[in-house]
Amino acid sequence: MSRHTDSEVVVVTGASAGVGRSTARAFGERGAKVGLLARSEDGLEGARKDVQQAGGEAIVISTDVANPDEVEAAAETVENEFGPIDIWINNAMVSVFSPAAEMTADDYRRVTEVTYLGYVYGTQAALKQMRPRDAGTIVQVGSALAYRGIPLQSAYCGAKHAIQGFTESVRTELFHDDSNVQLSMVQMPAMNTPQFEWTKNRLPQKPQPVPPIYQPDVAARAICWTVDHDKDELWVGRSTVKAILGNRLIPRRLDNYLASGGYNSQLTDEPADTDRDHNLNEPMAGDYGARGPFDKQARDQSYQLWASIHRRTLTILAVLVAAIVSLVLGQRVIFSD
Template identity: 60%
Template sequence: MKQGRVVVVTGASAGVGRAAARAFAERGDRVALLARGEKGLEAAAAEAGQAGGQALPVPVDTADAEAVEAAAEQVEETFGPIDVWVNDAFTSVFAPFTEIEPEEFRRVTAVTYLGYVNGTRAALKRMLPRDRGAIVQVGSALAYRGIPLQSAYCGAKHAIQGFTESLRCELLHDKSNVRVTMVQMPGVNTPQFDWVLSRLPRKAQPVPPIYQPEIPAKAIVHAAGHSGRREYWVGGSTVGTLVANKVAPGLLDRYLARTGFSAQQARQPRDRDQPVNLWVPADDTEGTDFGAHGRFDRKATARSPQLWASQHHGLLGAAAATLVAAGLAALTRKR
């Protein structure tokens, strides 16, 4: 029987990475799970096995370039040549910029941006000589438009966007068959809002609309198999953010200044004892397996017409135009 592809997913112990690893496993792929949290990795590997794939959990901090290279070597020794590499690992801080310490900002950048650079470098080292492979960068609407209270994360996502565009041009120049694409995320129901470092008075939450992690997981799997596309959008907020920022950046600044603080906080006060995964994983051996879903199941949707339109090229323009018109109209009304 033909074996599936060899896939590497960073940040695979929880959230979107966990859902993507499971989605690849359902296809029969052999999936290497890279993350820091060993308890989360063990549970994710068990899920992947139950889904029909083979799993290799590899504890690694993606901010460490040498560790990522060693992990890639271990994957190929175990499963064979890597076909797909998905960069998804990240960390963040919810706080105004002036309340983020320099070493905290540096750590977010090291994981969320340089972790992608490290993963991409390890993947290209193996893919370029074979002249095949796909790299999927899990991005965000915040790669195009920064919002308050997430300056470190927004800066890292902007950096990933620029880095990926530069790399894509170089691969095209070299006529390489290695492809790189980005999947831009909306607000997603993941555990991150209960384990990132937060200095907000109330519990952090994603900006609505909120999507279940299985939606971006499907987009990631699709992008890995159709990686000639430069970008996939998940959720209407991504398209609306992109276009509104291009058409009316000053208006969007004022709108986000007025609404961005409250939109990212729930009504409940923040638990002062909640775990913080900036330096130590919250799902390590002494921690908890958080799974793919966060605490927003009742608010999250499991469908994305925008993703469907993004996957069907001929309908993308019409869908985007509709979303743009609606988004700009809403901003104008709230000005």
């Protein structure tokens, strides 16, 4: 029996940790009813507590987004429990830190199934619920790497590029059908999430996000703002803007720059733990929370994001300042004459 009220009904994939965990909590602060999808039961229970403590309601659904039947069943469970889904956030991912020459076919297959096809299946499940009602918002959590590939992450970069193309294609179809369903993509910078503690790693040192690094709360704020403002695409962080625009203007120079500096920027000084478990095929035990091990380097704010969100206000202020300057200069000319 549905218990739907006027509060938002939200689904977040990859909700057990990282950006998904922060995003679920952010919607909980809005009083939303949140369907939490991920493989990690420990992480999902932690996310449930976060949402409830923030003021929302939550249901946990252990889901491997690489399985379309599980994703569709999860969508139906959320609708049966909370009512029509208003917002669907595709965020689940896995990756492998490795030179392409050392990757296996199974590595590429699994990363593609989760990080790309998981978004496809999530979008299809959401659209199945939203299109008949002609309402709803789907957000794809993307990356600067959707536009600019970097070394040592070929599978992940390929998946993010694929998501970008898929999203643009589906959005044009929604436009063609005059649909009121909103399909957005938020391109993220490097984030301080637990993925660097559990991602499969073939590198000689422990991996790290490419600086500058941001806290996942920054991503959550960007996602919530995108939902509220029907934004087709939002770039988060100065580094994301530089990567996307640089790839458009000087792609060959970026190739050479990344060839020389793109390796060390992803490595810490600590040797890799060759016996460490990873979550490529199975979830890690335990609750890792939203943040990773890089709190000291991570930023709590993005001035670029603030400027993007307040662009209209900044434009008005710029016009006012220009008008005041023009008036003052005009008066000086009058008095000097």
